[in-house]
Amino acid sequence: SLPIVAVVGRPNVGKSTFVNRIAHADDAIVHEMRGVTRDRSYHNADWRGVHFTLIDTGGIEMGDDDAFQSSIRDQAFMAADEADVILFMVDGKTGITADDEEVARVLRKVDTPVFLLVNKMDNPSKMEENWEFYSLGLGDPRSISSTHGHGTGDLLDEVVAIL
Ligand code: GDP
Numbered sequence: 001s002l003p004i005v006a007v008v009g010r011p012n013v014g015k016s017t018f019v020n021r022i023a024h025a026d027d028a029i030v031h032e033m034r035g036v037t038r039d040r041s042y043h044n045a046d047w048r049g050v051h052f053t054l055i056d057t058g059g060i061e062m063g064d065d066d067a068f069q070s071s072i073r074d075q076a077f078m079a080a081d082e083a084d085v086i087l088f089m090v091d092g093k094t095g096i097t098a099d100d101e102e103v104a105r106v107l108r109k110v111d112t113p114v115f116l117l118v119n120k121m122d123n124p125s126k127m128e129e130n131w132e133f134y135s136l137g138l139g140d141p142r143s144i145s146s147t148h149g150h151g152t153g154d155l156l157d158e159v160v161a162i163l
């Protein structure tokens with residue numbers, strides 16, 4: 001079976017936009033399970049001849065803060081269990097939130113390799129301005145723009161190199 005790359009992160013950071021840019025069109029297999037936390041869609045993707053399965057993790061349940069944070073943790077643990085590489089996406093426009101920190105806390109402990117993606121860095125001349133995200137403790141932040149495509153090729157080069 002193909003190597004698995006899972007995209008995780010809080011709602012609205014741009015996970016689905018990224019996946020739809022990278023994945024082959026109209027081939028998603030959506031696994032709808034009880035509780036939206038567990039929803040994920042599986043996509044065929046390849047980069048430079050390396051084929052892999054790309055997982056878009058679905059909505060995280062909104063509710064009281066405790067339920068929300070625990071479903072965020074579940075999502076990260078499930079991805080770590082299932083994936084060969086995790087892409088943890090944050091929003092470069094809004095900066096770090098408490099929910100980002102919660103996911104990071106989980107991902108710092110897993111053995112699965114994690115890339116920290118700073119999305120919505122739409123201005124190519126300001127791609128380097130992502131220093132604040134070093135504080136998440138997950139190595140070098142990789143700036144990308146999922147809508148424009150900046151940075152996604154370099155990132156995928158690094159990802160497929162370790163698949
Ligand atoms: P998800 O909830 O993490 O799957 O996020 P979506 O992919 O649904 O995107 C949430 C919103 O962010 C949408 O309005 C997207 O158009 C927007 N978005 C996604 N990627 C980018 C980006 O690179 N730049 C900007 N400016 N907006 C983006």
Ligand code: MG
Nearest residue numbers: 015016057058
């Ligand atoms: Mg989505």
